[in-house]
Amino acid sequence: xxxxxxxxxxxxxQMQKYSKVVQLxxxxxxxxxxxxxxxxxKVKAAGVNPLDILILNGSIRMIADYDFPLTLGNELSGxxxxxxxxxxxxxxxDHVYTRLPxxxxxxxxxxxxxxxxxxxxxxxNLSFIEAAAVPLTALTAYQALxxxxxxxxxxxxxxxxxxGGFGAMAIPIAKSMGLYVITSGSERGRSRTLSIGADKFxxxxxxxxxxxxxxxxxxxxxxxxxxxxxxxDILKPQGKLVSLKALPNYRFAVDNxxxxxxxxxxxxxxxxxxxxxxxxxxxxxxxxxxxxxxxLQEITNLVENENITPSIDSIYNFDDINKALLKVSTGHSQxxxxxxx
Numbered sequence: 329x330x331x332x333x334x335x336x337x338x339x340x341x342q343m344q345k346y347s348k349v350v351q352l353x354x355x356x357x358x359x360x361x362x363x364x365x366x367x368x369x370k371v372k373a374a375g376v377n378p379l380d381i382l383i384l385n386g387s388i389r390m391i392a393d394y395d396f397p398l399t400l401g402n403e404l405s406g407x408x409x410x411x412x413x414x415x416x417x418x419x420x421x422d423h424v425y426t427r428l429p430x431x432x433x434x435x436x437x438x439x440x441x442x443x444x445x446x447x448x449x450x451x452x453n454l455s456f457i458e459a460a461a462v463p464l465t466a467l468t469a470y471q472a473l474x475x476x477x478x479x480x481x482x483x484x485x486x487x488x489x490x491x492g493g494f495g496a497m498a499i500p501i502a503k504s505m506g507l508y509v510i511t512s513g514s515e516r517g518r519s520r521t522l523s524i525g526a527d528k529f530x531x532x533x534x535x536x537x538x539x540x541x542x543x544x545x546x547x548x549x550x551x552x553x554x555x556x557x558x559x560x561d562i563l564k565p566q567g568k569l570v571s572l573k574a575l576p577n578y579r580f581a582v583d584n585x586x587x588x589x590x591x592x593x594x595x596x597x598x599x600x601x602x603x604x605x606x607x608x609x610x611x612x613x614x615x616x617x618x619x620x621x622x623x624l625q626e627i628t629n630l631v632e633n634e635n636i637t638p639s640i641d642s643i644y645n646f647d648d649i650n651k652a653l654l655k656v657s658t659g660h661s662q663x664x665x666x667x668x669x
Contacts, residue, residue: 336358336359337356337357337358337359338356338357338358338359338437338438338439339354339355339356339357339437339438339646340354340355340356340357340399340434340436340437340438341353341354341355341399341400341401341436341437341646341649342354342355342357342396342397342398342399342400343384343396343397343398343400344396344397345396346384346385346386346389347384347385347386348385350381350384350650350653350654350657351650352384352400352436352649352650352653353397354647354649355397357399357437359438359439360439360440360441361441362410362411362412362441363412363441364412364413364414364415365412365414365415365443365444365445366412366415366441366442366443366444367408367410367411367412367415367418367424367441367442367444367447368408368409368410368411368439368440368441369404369406369407369408369409369424369426369439369440369441369442369447370406370407370408370409370438370439370669371404371405371406371435371437371438371439371440371669372404372405372406372407372456372460372668372669373404373405373406373456373457373459373460373666373667373668373669374401374403374404374405374435374436374460374666374667374669375401375402375403375404375435375460375461375463375464375664375665375666376401376644376649376652376653376655376656376664376665376666376667377402377403377464377656378656378657378659379402379464380400380401380402380653380656381653381656381657383398383400383433384400384653388616390576390590390593390594391430391576391584391616392430392431392616394433398433398434399433399434399435399436399437400433400434400435400436401428401433401434401435401436401437402427402428402433402435402464403425403426403427403428403435403460403462403463403464404425404426404428404435404440404460405423405424405425405450405456405457405459405460406423406424406425406440406456407421407422407423407424408420408421408422408424409439411444412444415444416444417444418444418447418449422449423449423450423456423459424447424448424449424450425447425448425450425459425460425462425463425624426442426446426447426448426463426619426621426624427446427463427464427467427617427618427619427620427624428440428442428446428619429442429443429446429618429619430616430618430619436646436649436667438646438669444621445619445620445621445622446619446620446621447621447624448621448624448625448627448628449625449628450628451628451631451632452632453631453632453635453637454631454637454638456668457640457643457666457668458637458638458640460664460666461493461638461639461640461663461664461666462497462627462631462638463624463627464617465493465494465496465497465498465638465664466497466501466624466627466631467617467618467619467620467623467624467627468494468497468498468572468615468617469494469497469498469501469502469548470501470623470626470627471615471617471618471620471623472498472548472570472572472615473485473498473501473502473505473507473548474505474623476568476570476613476615477546477548477568477570477613479502479505479507479545479546480545481505481506481507482506482507482508483507483508483545483546484507484508484510484543484544484545484546485502485507485508485509485510485544485545485546485547485548486510486511486512486537486541486544486546486547486548486559486562487499487502487509487510487511487512487547487548487550488511488512488532488537488547488549488550488551488555488559489511489512489513489532489550489551490511490512490513490521490526490550491511491513491514491516491517491518491520491521492513492517492550492639492661492662492663493638493639493663493664494550494572495511495513495517495521495526495550496520496524496636496638496639496663497636497638498548499511499521499524499525499526500524500525500630500634500636501627501630502525503525504630504634507546508527509525509526509527509528510526510527510528510529510530510537510541510544511526511528511529511530512529512530512531512532512537513529513530513531513532514531514532514533515531515533515534517529518531520639524636537558537562538558538561538562541562542562542564543562543564544562544563544564544567545563545564545567545568546563546567546568546569546570547559547560547562547563547567547568547569547570548569548570548571548572549569549570549571549572549573549574550572550573551573552571552573552574553573553574553575553601556569556571556574556601556604556612557604560604560605560608560610560612561608563608563610565608565609565610566609566610566611567608567610567611568610568611568613569605569610569611569612569613570613570614570615571601571612571613571614571615572615574601574614575597575598575601575614576594576597576598576614576616577594577595577597577598577599577601577602577612577613577614578591578594578595578598578599578602579598579602579613579614580594580598580613580614580615580616581593581594581595584616598612598614638663638664639662639663639664640663640664640666641655641661641662641663641664641665642655642661642665642666643665643666643667643668644665644666644667644668645667645668646667646668646669648667649667652665652666652667
């Protein structure tokens with residue numbers, strides 16, 4: 329296999345530096361070689377995410393800083409072409425999907441080498457295109473609910489702006505845990521959101537959630553820093569808020585084993601939000617989603633059992649990767665943007 333790999337090239341969409349301009353170069357690079365715990369996946373489809381834009385423009389380099397040239401792309405579906413000698417649970421021909429490890433991204437390429445502990449067998453009820461839309465949002469929801477919030481049945485969860493791709497995964501996962509789920513969004517998202525299990529829907533143009541909600545156990549913030557104070561105000565004492573969009577804090581740096589200087593820095597950055605939370609005896613947390621094959625397998629089971637399907641906004645050919653990124657960067661997509669190979 330190694331000799332074959334050495335002679336073969338693949339196409340990869342790469343960035344050469346951090347840039348505000350949404351433009352990747354299509355390059356011919358070597359097909360990656362796999363170590364004993366990795367598999368080589370022929371990529372069938374990849375999800376295009378706001379996270380890709382944040383990496384491109386350098387917004388998250390304090391959390392994850394990359395060497396260049398960097399092949400971008402965080403999640404994919406595909407078929408295993410080769411397995412390392414110590415890989416036990418997967419074999420050639422398996423249909424898999426993954427959120428790639430933060431330090432080894434590169435989904436916008438024809439092949440990717442990925443550690444076996446980051447992948448899962450794909451849900452049988454999904455196509456490659458649909459499966460590529462799942463790992464990042466589903467793992468974010470899973471990690472927010474299980475790992476960070478330690479959410480308990482019958483508790484009340486509010487997801488502001490839950491009509492997009494994140495809500496499409498978070499609502500069914502939360503319902504499977506026995507939570508009462510409230511979400512807000514524009515009117516056109518109402519019927520879909522209720523159909524996948526939301527208990528209450530708030531049209532944000534006609535109603536202000538802050539006037540309606542109180543005594544909420546958990547909030548998953550998808551809107552960012554400017555909304556945190558209002559979201560904290562609707563929590564009951566001892567309630568928890570986890571943000572996917574606002575600022576990291578000291579707790580986040582500790583949880584991720586960052587060096588001391590980063591702990592201090594993030595402590596400063598998140599101090600105001602920690603203070604706002606502590607005034608009401610609440611807890612503020614920040615989440616940056618990690619690869620986890622075991623959790624993804626749980627998600628596979630749930631997706632199959634509940635017949636969950638992600639909402640797809642648009643599908644682009646790999647050659648049009650920059651158009652796909654542009655679409656995501658404008659923020660007007662209803663559901664996931666996917667590139668196919």
